[in-house]
Amino acid sequence: xxxxxxxxxxxxxxxxxxxxxxxxxARDDLRGATPPRDxxxxxxxxxxxxxxxxxQLIEAxxxxxxxxxxxxxxxxxxxxxxxxxxxxxxxxxxKLRSRNPHLFSEHTYARVRRQLSSHKRAAMEAAELxxxxxxxxxxxxxxRRAAERWRPAHRGFSALSPGIELAHRRGRKAMARALAxxxxxxxxEWRKLMKALWYALRLVDRSGGRVRRDxxxxxxxxTWLGDDHNIVVLCAELSKDAAxxxxxxxxDRLRLAANRYQGAVRKKAVTLVNRIYAQGSRKYVRGIExxxxxxxxxxxxxxxxxxxxxxx
Numbered sequence: 001x002x003x004x005x006x007x008x009x010x011x012x013x014x015x016x017x018x019x020x021x022x023x024x025x026a027r028d029d030l031r032g033a034t035p036p037r038d039x040x041x042x043x044x045x046x047x048x049x050x051x052x053x054x055x056q057l058i059e060a061x062x063x064x065x066x067x068x069x070x071x072x073x074x075x076x077x078x079x080x081x082x083x084x085x086x087x088x089x090x091x092x093x094x095k096l097r098s099r100n101p102h103l104f105s106e107h108t109y110a111r112v113r114r115q116l117s118s119h120k121r122a123a124m125e126a127a128e129l130x131x132x133x134x135x136x137x138x139x140x141x142x143x144r145r146a147a148e149r150w151r152p153a154h155r156g157f158s159a160l161s162p163g164i165e166l167a168h169r170r171g172r173k174a175m176a177r178a179l180a181x182x183x184x185x186x187x188x189e190w191r192k193l194m195k196a197l198w199y200a201l202r203l204v205d206r207s208g209g210r211v212r213r214d215x216x217x218x219x220x221x222x223t224w225l226g227d228d229h230n231i232v233v234l235c236a237e238l239s240k241d242a243a244x245x246x247x248x249x250x251x252d253r254l255r256l257a258a259n260r261y262q263g264a265v266r267k268k269a270v271t272l273v274n275r276i277y278a279q280g281s282r283k284y285v286r287g288i289e290x291x292x293x294x295x296x297x298x299x300x301x302x303x304x305x306x307x308x309x310x311x312x
Contacts, residue, residue, distance in 0.1 A: 011157070022050045023147060041084060063159075066146075076139050092230035166281075170193045174190035194221060194225070198219055204291075207288070217272045
């Protein structure tokens, strides 16, 4: 499902179209089976994040008819995130072991995986008992109806520029904080703001090579920082009972390996996007706007030529 504005549609209409389509997709994913499959939960969560990014753009433009939508999206995302974290812990454990084959014995590794799998099953069962799937379905249905009425205050790129500038400025500051403090919460906050910019640029990635390049770089960096966050979640879970890892010594070995990997992924993330955040936010947005304007003008010229050929 292409998450981008079409060449000939208005920005207002395009944002509403994409928001309602993503909300429909999330609802369909979660209704496919009860409980939903892991991949369905993952896809639904991605759709919800895209909608939240659109909402943030419209909010930054002082748009209207958004009342209550942020709270509903936060509630949906919180439920899906808890379920996704259970999966992510298993994935990052496998990644750590592939980088450090002697980190665990086969027996210990199997025991840790069983514990994480048990945690995942418990999370799914709790969601089922709480009626989470029905609640999510209702929330997504209400959000889809509301999104059909969302209205940015401005037209064209002017509806996007305040949100893109805000995402860039906040991400730039968050990057500086993360580098200064070197704490997991700061890197996690930077990642969230980086994703806001990534989603915003994806809407206009047909504008040219520069925009597509930045989309690719931001995606690479946020993926690395996703590993960083998953390590934090994994270590927090295993720290509840060191015996799962075979005792405090084994747990400390895991933390040491995790710290090394975190340092590596943070360095890679910074290297990828340093150029993007080195620019002032206003200047950065002006560059995106110029690319957008050239693209839209080119589309208009192509359409005019096509009409002339048809008339001839």
